[in-house]
Amino acid sequence: MAHEHKLEIFRGLVKFKSNISKIWGVLIFLSIITTIEVVLGIIRPAFLVETSFLGMHLLNWLFIILTLVKAYYIAWDFMHLRDEKVALRRTIVWTPIFLVCYLIFILLFEADYIHEVYKEGFIKWNF
DSSP states (O other): OOOOOOOEETTTTEEOSSHHHHHHHHHHHHHHHHHHHHHHHHHOOHHHHHOEETTEEHHHHHHHHHHHHHHHHHHHHHSOGGGSOHHHHHHHHHHHHHHHHHHHHHHHHHHHHHHHHHHHTSSOOOO
């Protein structure tokens, strides 16, 4: 009861002739994203490290976004979510994305609050 999987990526922009070539294409795409993350982590451009947005450096935001892109794409292609019905895809993909964004929001604002409390001197740094 096997059925053929779709052999294109990026919503049909790149099409492959076999599953093996598609696996190599996805591997190259994920390797490029990982290489970008590693190079940015080594170089640490000044404008990304010195600029903050919502209490965190832009470089950290970029790492989080690229990691979510990789996780989404792994689930999309290797877990064959592209072949499932729309409601199941949305349930599986959007729920964790929402929860990760909510967790990041909570962590950033709570960490900022705790930092401000320690900075103002109400409690000593006694770790």
